Amino acid sequence: xxxxxxxxxxxxxxxxxxxxxxxxxxxxxxxxxxxxxxxxxxxxxxxxxxxxxxxxxxxxxxxxxxxxxxxxxxxxxxxxxxxxxxxxxxxxxxxxxxxxxxxxxxxxxxx
Amino acid sequence: xxxxxxxxxxxxxxxxxxxxxxxxxxxxxxxxxxxxxxxxxxxxxxxxxxxxxxxxxxxxxxxxxxxxxxxxxxxxxxxxxxxxxxxxxxxxxxxxxxxxxxxxxxxxxxxxxxxxxxx
Numbered sequence: 001x002x003x004x005x006x007x008x009x010x011x012x013x014x015x016x017x018x019x020x021x022x023x024x025x026x027x028x029x030x031x032x033x034x035x036x037x038x039x040x041x042x043x044x045x046x047x048x049x050x051x052x053x054x055x056x057x058x059x060x061x062x063x064x065x066x067x068x069x070x071x072x073x074x075x076x077x078x079x080x081x082x083x084x085x086x087x088x089x090x091x092x093x094x095x096x097x098x099x100x101x102x103x104x105x106x107x108x109x110x111x
Numbered sequence: 112x113x114x115x116x117x118x119x120x121x122x123x124x125x126x127x128x129x130x131x132x133x134x135x136x137x138x139x140x141x142x143x144x145x146x147x148x149x150x151x152x153x154x155x156x157x158x159x160x161x162x163x164x165x166x167x168x169x170x171x172x173x174x175x176x177x178x179x180x181x182x183x184x185x186x187x188x189x190x191x192x193x194x195x196x197x198x199x200x201x202x203x204x205x206x207x208x209x210x211x212x213x214x215x216x217x218x219x220x221x222x223x224x225x226x227x228x229x230x
Contacts (some may be wrong), residue, residue: 002155036216038156045209045220046156057218089156093215099175100158100215 003028004090004103011109012080020106022073022090028101030071033093037066037075040087040105049088050075077108085110113137113219115210120224127200131224133193133210141165141188144214147195149206150223157206160184160195161214177203200228 005023012018022035029035037050048057050066053073063084065076073092077084090103119131131147146161162172162184172184183196193210205228211217 034216038217045223046150046217047220048216048218051216051218091156091216099173102156102158104155 002104003094003097003101004092006088006090006103006106008104009107009109011111012077013111014080014082016080017076017078018080018108019077020075020088020090020108022075022103024071024073024092024094024101026071027096028071028092028094029068029073031095033095035066035068035073036091037064038089038091040089042086046089080108080110082110084108113212115212115219115221117208117210117221117224120208120226122227122229123200124230125201125228127228128196128198129200129226131195131197131208131210131226133221135191135193135210135212138212138219140186140191143212145184145186145193146211146214146217147184147193148209148211148217148220149204149226150209151206159208162186162193163214197226200226202228204228 010018034052038046039049040046053068054066063078067074087105089105094101114136116134143164147159160174181199185194207223209223210221212219
């Protein structure tokens with residue numbers, strides 16, 4: 001059971017917009033801790049996609065965007081492409097556990 | 112560009128020990144906080160440990176509760192290397208271990224090193 005809750009899977013047709021939710025609590029996301037997102041393509045290591053809730057590292061397409069509100073955060077992918085098919089993980093910090101915590105991951109399928 | 116290359120993984124029996132190494136290049140290693148993150152099919156991604164960079168007055172490290180007293184993270188700044196010493200391994204430690212930059216979030220990742228604990 002992950003501290004941060006993500007839907008196991010989401011899907012969409014090419015060109016569509018999909019969103020992935022990440023739900024936490026008052027000891028992590030709701031406590032003001034930043035949320036970060038990672039993309040893991042099949043057979044590869046995760047890569048940082050969004051940091052500090054809304055920031056994209058260089059090289060990440062602006063089709064990817066992050067947001068945060070209350071005890072939840074979201075990753076949106078607009079103009080979905082076949083190459084976006086991957087697992088996506090959210091991550092934050094938790095004051096009760098005193099450590100970094102991850103979501104369980106969401107598999108994005110491009111129909 | 113940043114490169115992180117792990118080595119040292121393999122098959123080990125329960126109760127055994129293993130040392131993972133990570134060789135870094137493309138950034139100022141000594142200044143950087145470094146961490147180990149592991150991934151299992153069942154439990155997903157899990158932060159394991161971090162060690163501070165030279166910007167800290169003294170070097171310090173933190174561990175996830177499940178590895179405290181068994182794992183030790185260390186670094187050799189002269190060799191741009193990060194280590195994870197793992198003792199008293201259990202089957203629950205079976206995972207791919209990633210060397211990553213950062214402490215609160217993880218900007219760069221190595222390719223991972225598979226550790227399998229099995230009799």
